[in-house]
Amino acid sequence: RKEVEQDPGPFNVPEGATVAFNCTYSNSASQSFFWYRQDCRKEPKLLMSVYSSGNEDGRFTAQLNRASQYISLLIRDSKLSDSATYLCVVRRGGGTASKLTFGTGTRLQVTL
Amino acid sequence: GAGVSQSPSNKVTEKGKDVELRCDPISGHTALYWYRQSLGQGLEFLIYFQGNSAPDKSGLPSDRFSAERTGGSVSTLTIQRTQQEDSAVYLCASSLVGIQYFGAGTRLSVL
Numbered sequence: 001r002k003e004v005e006q007d008p009g010p011f012n013v014p015e016g017a018t019v020a021f022n023c024t025y026s027n028s029a030s031q032s033f034f035w036y037r038q039d040c041r042k043e044p045k046l047l048m049s050v051y052s053s054g055n056e057d058g059r060f061t062a063q064l065n066r067a068s069q070y071i072s073l074l075i076r077d078s079k080l081s082d083s084a085t086y087l088c089v090v091r092r093g094g095g096t097a098s099k100l101t102f103g104t105g106t107r108l109q110v111t112l
Numbered sequence: 113g114a115g116v117s118q119s120p121s122n123k124v125t126e127k128g129k130d131v132e133l134r135c136d137p138i139s140g141h142t143a144l145y146w147y148r149q150s151l152g153q154g155l156e157f158l159i160y161f162q163g164n165s166a167p168d169k170s171g172l173p174s175d176r177f178s179a180e181r182t183g184g185s186v187s188t189l190t191i192q193r194t195q196q197e198d199s200a201v202y203l204c205a206s207s208l209v210g211i212q213y214f215g216a217g218t219r220l221s222v223l
Contacts (some may be wrong), residue, residue, distance in 0.1 A: 032210065034211075042216070043203055043214035043215060043216050043217055044155070044203075044214050045214070046211050046212075046213075049211075087154070087155070091210070099145070099157060099160050099168060100145075100157075100212060101157070102147075102154055102155040102157075103154060104153065104154030105154055
């Protein structure tokens with residue numbers, strides 16, 4: 001079983017739709033969680049950290065369920081520019097510079 | 113520079129040749145990571161340097177792969193006797209307080 005699992009998609013949604021991505025992680029010792037975004041043929045970039053209480057950044061909402069070892073990302077009012085691959089990322093251990101484990105990503109395609 | 117810099121951006125080589133990929137991290141970042149991403153695949157961790165500690169080499173796929181980080185800054189990833197399956201984008205990232213910032217990668221093609 002992979003340490004971080006995501007539905008690869010693609011998710012094809014019309015502009016303005018709400019879309020949600022899920023991610024599960026296998027190691028209960030995981031302590032920090034992130035969503036990264038990767039555009040086609042570009043490097044990954046941090047989208048947002050995920051906090052236990054859930055957090056929101058504009059149209060994006062991230063949630064963490066430690067009991068179920070499950071992370072989610074909700075995108076409201078999708079824009080064409082949201083088309084990308086969304087990577088679920090987990091860090092095990094308390095050191096802030098310790099290794100991250102990346103999921104294989106969920107591809108989103110927003111259409112007119 | 114302001115970001116992580118990698119060179120070359122593209123490298124085409126013949127099977128059996130050695131290649132060196134360079135990463136210049138963000139100034140002051142103590143941690144440096146190398147990943148590999150094959151076409152349509154996720155990021156595969158290769159190696160991680162943290163300050164003066166021994167590197168975590170647990171992700172290196174074979175002994176043809178090695179990396180160094182000189183003076184706690186620039187890192188070089190070396191692939192010896194390249195094989196066609198080594199073709200991928202090699203990404204470097206650096207971090208200081210947990211968030212990893214990636215370079216644009218080196219696209220390696222082994223013919």
